[in-house]
Amino acid sequence: MTEKRYPLPPYTEETAREKVRIAEDGWNSRDAAKVSLSYSLDTKWRNRICFLHGREEAQTFLKEKWSKELEYRLIKELFAFQGNRISVRYAYEYRDKNGNWYRAYGNENWVFNEDGLMIERHASINDMPIKESERKFHWTQGRRPDNHPSLSELKL
Known part of the structure; x- marks a missing residue:
C-alpha cells in the first residue's frame, strides 16, 4: 500500500x-514519529551542516532537536512553488536548558514525490539570541492559532 x-x-x-x-502544524506538535511520516523512506535532508538519509534518521534528528529546543514555536510562510517543489521561509523561537531564548530564521527548499511525501529538504538556518521580552510567539504550545500574525505581519 x-x-x-x-x-x-x-x-x-x-x-x-x-x-x-500542514508542515508547520506538524512541527509545532513536536511529535517526531508523526512528523517523520511526511517524509519518504529514502528522504534526503541538509539541515544546517547535518546531512540525513532516510525517514529513520529524520525522526531521530527531530526527537533530539525538540529535546534541546524547549518551548519551540514555529511559523512557516510560502515563498515560492512550482510543480512538485515548494520553498518556504520561517522563524521559530525556543529556549535552551539554561533559559536562554533564541529566534531562528530560515529558508527551506522542499521536493515531493507523486505521493506528496518529501524526498528532499534543504534548510539554511541562523539563530539569533533574544531576550525573553523580545519574544513574539506566545500561543499555547501546539498549533499556531489561525488569527495569530504571520511572519510578514510581524515584519520578520
Missing part, C-alpha cells in the same frame, strides 16, 4: 499554502 500525504503535486498556490501549514 502506497502512503499518500495530501495535497499532492503539482501544487497550486492554494495547495502549496495548505502543504506549508
Whole structure:
C-alpha cells in the first residue's frame, strides 16, 4: 500500500499554502514519529551542516532537536512553488536548558514525490539570541492559532 500525504503535486498556490501549514502544524506538535511520516523512506535532508538519509534518521534528528529546543514555536510562510517543489521561509523561537531564548530564521527548499511525501529538504538556518521580552510567539504550545500574525505581519 502506497502512503499518500495530501495535497499532492503539482501544487497550486492554494495547495502549496495548505502543504506549508500542514508542515508547520506538524512541527509545532513536536511529535517526531508523526512528523517523520511526511517524509519518504529514502528522504534526503541538509539541515544546517547535518546531512540525513532516510525517514529513520529524520525522526531521530527531530526527537533530539525538540529535546534541546524547549518551548519551540514555529511559523512557516510560502515563498515560492512550482510543480512538485515548494520553498518556504520561517522563524521559530525556543529556549535552551539554561533559559536562554533564541529566534531562528530560515529558508527551506522542499521536493515531493507523486505521493506528496518529501524526498528532499534543504534548510539554511541562523539563530539569533533574544531576550525573553523580545519574544513574539506566545500561543499555547501546539498549533499556531489561525488569527495569530504571520511572519510578514510581524515584519520578520
